[in-house]
Amino acid sequence: MDGSEPADHELLAKGVRDFITRELLPHEELVEKLDAVPDELFRELQRKAIAAGYYALNMPVEHGGGGLNARERSVAEIEFGRVSRALGIVCNRPAPILKGCVGDQVETYLKPTIRGERWECFALTEPGAGSDARAIITRAVRDGDDYVVDGTKQFITMAMRADYIILFAVTGVDQTPRGPQKRITSFLVDKASPGITVTPLDVLSNRGMKSCIISFDGVRVPARNILGVEGGGFAIAKNWIFSGRVMLAANCVGLAERAMGHAARWANTRVAFGKPIGQFQGTSFKLADMATEIHATRLLVFDAAAKMDAGTITQREASQVNLFGSEMVGRVTDNALQIMGGMGITKDMPLERFWRDARVERVWEGTSEIHRDIIAKDVLREFRS
Secondary structure: OOOOOOHHHHHHHHHHHHHHHHHHHHHHHHHHHHOOOOHHHHHHHHHHHHHHOOOOOOOOHHHOOOOOOHHHHHHHHHHHOOOOHHHHOOOOOOOHHHHHOOOHHHHHHHHHHHOOOOOEEEEOOEOOEOOOHHHOOOEEEEEOOEEEEEEEEEEEEOOOOOOEEEEEEEEEEEEEOOEEEEEEEEEEEEOOOOOEEEEEOOOOOOOOOOEEEEEEEEEEEEHHHEOOOOOOHHHHHHHHHHHHHHHHHHHHHHHHHHHHHHHHHHHHHOEEOOEEHHHOHHHHHHHHHHHHHHHHHHHHHHHHHHHHHHOOOOHHHHHHHHHHHHHHHHHHHHHHHHHHHHHHHOOOOOHHHHHHHHHHHHOOOOOHHHHHHHHHHHHHHHOOO
16 A cells, blocks of 8 residues: 555555455465365355455445445455455455345345355356447347346356346347447346356466356346346446446556565575676566556556546546556566566466466456557547547
């Protein structure tokens, strides 16, 4: 944390970091080896997170959550970036859109999720619709008091463990001045519903977290399980996407700082040609660039989070912080591995895992190319005569 941070933010950061160091970090090697967090360990860590007050930090206080605003959450997310995501996610920070639960949804989904009794997954991405969320084709057709869902979702995090799915599906087409627009609706879908199949994917990074394919074949979902209003799903998804992009960059700060720490300690002790390699500019300048880029990302994160709290963040700003943070952590982990030389790519050191885990950051909340396109279009509009 910077010395200018409010005292309560300093205390929050220290508390989360101490919990991570004490309870989560010791299990990283096991999770990496098994590509899973064993159920018994998961439940144990979940209980400890709840008891320590570090579970569902972003959920409403009136329902038992931590009540953190975006600025405070970004402080916590930087700390969670220091541990493998498979373990950090044990301290579930549920999708913010669950705050939109009403009536029976509060008792059936929101409160049990905050208490750690239920787990959700967020199902927007499809095989043919990643960064372009409006391209989804999963359909939900009204049939009496239900909707019938058919389609496929892909790269859905933690779907194997989830009890229910926050699903986005097309429920019709609206005619607008810009032409036909898909009407996208969000549903709360119990994973045990007939017709749902979940298949894990074998991926390069973030072992133990499990990205999955979810298939829906004639799945019946009660109309009362619509989250928000029919046709309001894209607005809900957009808010979540903005939040996700800012918090992704916060996680990148934590991971980058951890990688830089390993590289700096190595540079202070590894001797070549009679002196520590940190005394060579080829090494020391890399560390200087790392520290500067990490600091710049931290400031971007805090600025974007403050704008989220004020309700003024723009799509361009969310893309800028995501783009800068995700590419920063790629450079930092790559240079950290380079500083450690041959040892950096061995399984004896965590740098090769940091490097693998950092690679997906440029993809999963929108690719770098999509973010550059969003930013560039906004710049061109600003200076159009």
